[in-house]
Amino acid sequence: MKLAFVVNDVATEQDNYTTIRLARRAVARGHEVALIGLGDFIYDWEEGICAMATLSKVAKFKDDTTYLAHLQDPERERTRIRLGDYDILMLRSDPAEELTSRAWAPASSLLFAQLASLGPTIVLNDPRHLTDAVNKTYFQGFPESVRPQTTITRELDEVRRFLDAHDGRGVIKPLQGSGGQGVFMIDKKSGHNLSQITEAVTRDGYAIVQEYLPAAKDGDLRMITLNGRPLKVDGTYACLRRFSETDDHRSNISAGGSVEMMAPDEDALTIAEIVGPKLIDDGMYLAGLDVAGDKMMELNVDTPGGVSFMEDLSGVDFSGAIIDDLERKVRLQRQYGGTLTNRQLAVI
Known part of the structure; x- marks a missing residue:
């Protein structure tokens, strides 16, 4: 199998990223x-979609750190490849990282990915629907029963109106963003800073304001779904609890939160069951559901992460299961002779 990953930049990848773990598992298998x-x-007028890529040696590497050093070797030159020669193209970039310096980059890459999906290459997640999911408005397309009450605005008065209706408590964050960056918890004590907070959050776009979920004080669950269903290997769900051991309310790993493996409870599994049909319909092959209590706080369909932490904590080979599934999709693509659409292959 020939597998390509789209990342923000190879030079900025880190050794705890899920992409690096998946790539290392893949090259170890040959x-x-x-x-x-x-x-x-x-875009080549004769060859279609091509790219300047960093090619990996096919080998078994000691760990993710060693493998990343191999990829980021300053003497390693990029190679021109043709995407039509690749079986899978996995889209694993984080649009939030490009907001200030390269706002053009995420949208442009999705357009190239859409063109690539017209050929034999399976593109995951499906790039047509992924274009609709580049910010948190996508989240509002899921049933109200699984998501907190929300308003999206740039107006300070609208933020105040929402908070007044929710006992002065809520969470405000950028509409486009990730990793706990720019997230503020608002309560009656911090409300006097609301003007400054709203100004900071809306500096680069819209703000999303959500009701405060009491269950979030104990952290949240990050649950990985594959083909629209919770990923489960050898009886263990790909699910961990993220929590903060400081006064910082953010439990995101990238914001310094701690993690432990935890099986999803009935509420979390019910949420996964409810959101699954839309994930399947939209071709969202790999997703990360962030759950607090009986609500889904966020949904990551761009770069759902945490797999490396889950494996290290549990000893379960979740990335291997994902590679198994990619191999299966390639077999189906060949067996059906290209008659299945990219969206179908994404979640079948």
Whole structure:
């Protein structure tokens, strides 16, 4: 199998990223792996979608740190590849990282990915629907029963009106963002700073304001779904609890939160059951559901992460199960002779 990953930039990848774990597992099995940065695509008038890619040696590496050093070797030169020669193209970039310096990059890469999906390459997640999911408005397309009450605005008065209706408590964050960056907890004590907070959050776009979920004080669950269903391997769910051991309310790993493996409770599994049909219909192959109590706080369909932490904590080979599934999709693509659509292959 020939597998390519789209990342923000190979130089900024980190050794705890899920992408690096997946790529290392793939090359250990003998698969050819390429990493492509957002600005590395080429549309060739004769060959279609190409890219300047970092190619990986096919080998078993000691750990993710060693493997990343191999990819980021300053003497390693990029190679021009043709995407039509690749079986899978996995889109694993984080649009939030490009908001200030390269706002053009995420949208451009999705357009190249859409063109690539017209050929034999399976593109995951499906790039047509992923275009609709680049910010948190996508979240509002799921049933009201699984998401907190929300308003999206740039107006300070609208923020105040929402908070007044929710006992002065809520969470305000950028509409486009991730990793706990720019997230503020508002209560009656901090309300006097609301003007400054709203100004800071809306500096680069809209703010999303959500009701405060009491269950979030104990952290949240990050649950990985594959093909629209919770990923479960050898009886263990790909699910961990993220929590803060400080006064910082953010439990995101990238914001310094702690993690432990935890099986999803009935509420979390019910949420996964409810959101699954839309994930399947939209071709969202790999997703990360962030759950607090009986509500889904966020949904990550761009770069759902945490798999490396889950494996290290549990000893369960979740990334291997994902590679197994990608191999299965490639077999189906060949068996059906290209008659299945990209969206179908994404979640079948």
